[in-house]
Amino acid sequence: MNDTLLRSVLAGYDFPGEPTSVTEIKTGHINTTCRLTFREPAGTRDYLLQRINTFAFHKPEEVMENVTLVTEHLHRALVSRGMDPENRVLRVIPTREGRPLCYDTDGGAWRAYNFIAHAHSVDAVESPEQFGIVGRAFGDFQSMLSDFPIEKLHDTIPFFHDTIRRMDNFEASVARDVAGRAECAAEEIAFVRARREAMGRIVRMISDGTLPLRVTHNDTKCNNVMVDDVTGEALCVVDLDTVMAGSALYDFGDAIRFGASTAAEDERDLSKVRLDMDLFTAFTEGFVSRTARGLVRAELDNLVLGALVMTFEVGLRFLTDYLDGDVYFRIESPDHNLARAKCQFKLLSDMESHRAEMEAVVHDIVEKHL
Ligand code: GN1
Ligand code: MG
Numbered sequence: 001m002n003d004t005l006l007r008s009v010l011a012g013y014d015f016p017g018e019p020t021s022v023t024e025i026k027t028g029h030i031n032t033t034c035r036l037t038f039r040e041p042a043g044t045r046d047y048l049l050q051r052i053n054t055f056a057f058h059k060p061e062e063v064m065e066n067v068t069l070v071t072e073h074l075h076r077a078l079v080s081r082g083m084d085p086e087n088r089v090l091r092v093i094p095t096r097e098g099r100p101l102c103y104d105t106d107g108g109a110w111r112a113y114n115f116i117a118h119a120h121s122v123d124a125v126e127s128p129e130q131f132g133i134v135g136r137a138f139g140d141f142q143s144m145l146s147d148f149p150i151e152k153l154h155d156t157i158p159f160f161h162d163t164i165r166r167m168d169n170f171e172a173s174v175a176r177d178v179a180g181r182a183e184c185a186a187e188e189i190a191f192v193r194a195r196r197e198a199m200g201r202i203v204r205m206i207s208d209g210t211l212p213l214r215v216t217h218n219d220t221k222c223n224n225v226m227v228d229d230v231t232g233e234a235l236c237v238v239d240l241d242t243v244m245a246g247s248a249l250y251d252f253g254d255a256i257r258f259g260a261s262t263a264a265e266d267e268r269d270l271s272k273v274r275l276d277m278d279l280f281t282a283f284t285e286g287f288v289s290r291t292a293r294g295l296v297r298a299e300l301d302n303l304v305l306g307a308l309v310m311t312f313e314v315g316l317r318f319l320t321d322y323l324d325g326d327v328y329f330r331i332e333s334p335d336h337n338l339a340r341a342k343c344q345f346k347l348l349s350d351m352e353s354h355r356a357e358m359e360a361v362v363h364d365i366v367e368k369h370l
Helices: 003-010 062-078 128-144 163-176 182-193 198-205 248-259 277-294 304-325 336-353 357-370
Strands: 019-025 032-040 043-052 111-116 214-216 226-228 234-237 245-246
Touching: 003 277, 043 226, 062 111, 062 128, 062 214, 128 234, 128 277, 163 182, 163 198, 163 304, 163 357, 182 248, 182 336, 198 304, 214 248, 226 245, 234 277, 245 248, 248 277, 248 304, 277 304, 304 357, 336 357
Parallel strands: none
Antiparallel strands: 019 032, 032 043, 043 111, 214 245, 226 234
């Protein structure tokens, strides 16, 4: 992290106390995040400072309008449920001028949040119980925002989960082949093309009104839930930049894609990549127990489709970025995006062969909670 830039950002805030440390947090492929520690008379206090990646988010002001409205709504929802919102919801820390964003001397856009204390997030789920907790957390998130005025939300990344548009962009990238990589990805390109029709179903069901639009998180990886260091209970859902109007299937599906896999998102040994049915069942139970009554039948009936489509879509995005020469996702090796795509497609193939089992699990859980 660049010290001069950081100093110019810190000067924009009125943090009480003396800064004692700045530590970069490396989870996340998009934004740059760090933890700031300040010494105060009564002890130390931490904040989360993040630079918003404006290549991904073209209008950071709109991101912060969404985040402010959503966090205020969540705060009120927690209070009305008799919960203490402290440490359970992000709070935007305003700059000296009272603004939600601070621009550094290079024009980079930064924002600060309260730091969720005595908590951590998990990149790999350790047990079905733990994933059930994550399921309840995203289910509660969905239900606490069910009365949020959706028309107030900006599309921070337009067409974010528009799988059909993403397939069109992918075809354009294959045709351009700017990095000369299409030949190395021939098998994956064929894999995508074979699923073009099937994977457009959610978008079509939204357009024809079968699926309603809801306030959705849109990036429901398990590491976006902070859990209590001691009790393991979920405290706070974070990474709210992509909260937009979307389908509940996206949130269910993306959580399964990431958390119910037997391997990391970029595992290269594909023999290790499968869907773990126990994890799938535990998350479904958690999520559906909190949302069943708020969702319509078409949503409950298509949760499994959500898992398939989200796995496909992220794989497609990794593959597209590989073809484009790695312009979007942060990578650690030249073929990282291709490895990620292969891993997602292996997971999707496994889901396709266990689809009937997945449908049966969802069916039983839904019936139980309706
Ligand atoms: C990105 O914020 P982060 O790094 O958790 C991406 C998600 C992908 C995810 C894949 C704004 O999420 O859409 O699902 O990587 N976020 C954005 O790991 O594009
Ligand atoms: Mg994210």
